[in-house]
Amino acid sequence: MGTLNHLLNNNRKWASDRIEQQKDFFKRLENIQSPQYLWIGCSDSRVPANEIVALDPGELFVHRNVANVVVHTDLNCLSVIQYAVEVLKVKHIMVVGHYGCGGVRAALLKQRFGLIDNWLRHIQDIHQRYQSIVESAGSVEKQVDRLCELNVIEQTLNVCETTIIQDAWGRGESLDVHGWIYGLNDGIIRDLNITMNSADDMAAIYQHAVTGITK
Ligand code: CO
Numbered sequence: 001m002g003t004l005n006h007l008l009n010n011n012r013k014w015a016s017d018r019i020e021q022q023k024d025f026f027k028r029l030e031n032i033q034s035p036q037y038l039w040i041g042c043s044d045s046r047v048p049a050n051e052i053v054a055l056d057p058g059e060l061f062v063h064r065n066v067a068n069v070v071v072h073t074d075l076n077c078l079s080v081i082q083y084a085v086e087v088l089k090v091k092h093i094m095v096v097g098h099y100g101c102g103g104v105r106a107a108l109l110k111q112r113f114g115l116i117d118n119w120l121r122h123i124q125d126i127h128q129r130y131q132s133i134v135e136s137a138g139s140v141e142k143q144v145d146r147l148c149e150l151n152v153i154e155q156t157l158n159v160c161e162t163t164i165i166q167d168a169w170g171r172g173e174s175l176d177v178h179g180w181i182y183g184l185n186d187g188i189i190r191d192l193n194i195t196m197n198s199a200d201d202m203a204a205i206y207q208h209a210v211t212g213i214t215k
Contacts (some may be wrong), residue, residue, distance in 0.1 A: 004213075011023065023182075025154070026067065026192070027081050028058075028111070029058045031056060033058050033061075033088065033147075034058070034088065034089075035058065035059050035060055035061045035084075035088060035090060036059070036091050036092060037055075037059070037060050037061065037090055037091070037092045037093070038061045038062075038063070038080070038081065038084040038085075038088075038090045038092070038155070039060050039061070039062045039063070039064075039093070039094055039096060040063050040064075040068055040070060040077070040080075040081075040093065040094070040095045040096065040155070040159065041062070041063075041064045041095075041096040041097075041098075042064060042065070042066065042067055042068045042096070042097060042098055042101055042103065043064045043065055043066050043067050044098060044101065044102070046098070046184050046185075047096070047098050047167070047182055048118075049062045050062070050184065051062070052187065052189065052191070053115045057143065059150070061080070061084045061088060061090060062080075063076075063077055063080040065077065065118060065119075065214065066094060066103045066120070067097075067101055067103030067104055067119075067120065067123060068095055068097050068151070068152070068155055069103075069119065069122050069123065069151075069155060070095065070155045070158040070159050070162075071122060071158070072158065072161075072162065073166070075082055078128070078162065078164065081093070081159065081162060081164050081165070082164045085164050085165065085168050085173075086164070086168070089173075090175070091128065091174060091175060091176065092176045092177075092178060093159055093165075093175070093176070093177045094177075094178040094179075094180050095152055095155045095156045095159060095177070095179050095180070096152070096180045096181070096182060096189070097148050097149070097151055097152035097179075097180070097181045097182070098148065098181060098182040098184055099144075099145045099148055099181060099182070099183050099184060099185070100141070100144065100145065100148070100184050100185075100215075101144070101148050101151075101160045102145055103116075103120055103123065104120075104123055104147050104148045104151055105144045106120055107120040107121075107123035107127060107147070108127055108134070108140075108143060108144055108147050109140075109178060110124070117167075123147065123151055126147065126150050126151055126154050127150075128145055130147075130210070133146065133150070133210070133213075133214060134146050134147050136214070146213065148181060149181055149192060149213045150210065150213070152179045152180065152181050152192055153179055153192055153194050153206065153209045153210055153213070155179075156177055156179035156192075156194045156196070157194070157196075157202065157206050159177050160177050160196045160202055161202075165177065165200060169197075169198050169199050170199070174197070176195055176196070176197045177195065177196045177197070178194070178195045179191075179192040179193075179194040179195075179209065180192065191214050192209055192210075192212070192213065193208070193209050194206065194209035
């Protein structure tokens with residue numbers, strides 16, 4: 001039977017390194033977490049949330065699923081958002097997609113992998129809505145990337161439309177929702193200019209972001 005001792009050994013070394021840098025590092029985090037940010041990203045192993053924005057344990061609340069999809073009936077994702085907003089009181093939510101996303105590619109090319117095809121159906125809906133914008137991107141890879149951008153914009157709007165965010169804004173809370181996309185080839189995050197912080201102008205900001213990606 002294979003063991004994962006190498007990972008457990010890595011962990012011991014990581015923990016002792018952290019204590020060496022800061023003696024009370026774990027003690028400080030033991031009883032409280034107060035992150036300012038909720039990250040909703042793709043499960044892709046090449047997009048490690050904390051690492052690419054250089055945040056420590058305790059600083060980023062994270063939800064990841066295949067292709068960073070936010071569906072209004074997904075109790076898992078909604079529970080994360082509700083807890084983050086109402087209990088942890090995060091100030092920012094970022095939906096973070098990435099170029100070259102395998103889930104988005106499978107949706108675009110209508111590849112079949114099994115159960116997951118139903119999950120990715122949500123992205124096919126976006127593709128259908130924006131078929132001409134996607135096609136005008138050019139090569140298949142460029143079309144994948146454009147659909148990745150549209151997916152972020154759509155999922156960011158989905159976050160804003162939840163009762164959780166609408167209620168938070170209704171209470172006058174300061175809460176910004178952002179749409180970002182990460183480049184696997186250069187490690188850089190780009191802002192897709194769909195930041196929303198109130199129930200006003202949502203449609204205009206959304207439309208502006210969709211137009212913006214074709215420029
Ligand atoms: Co992905």
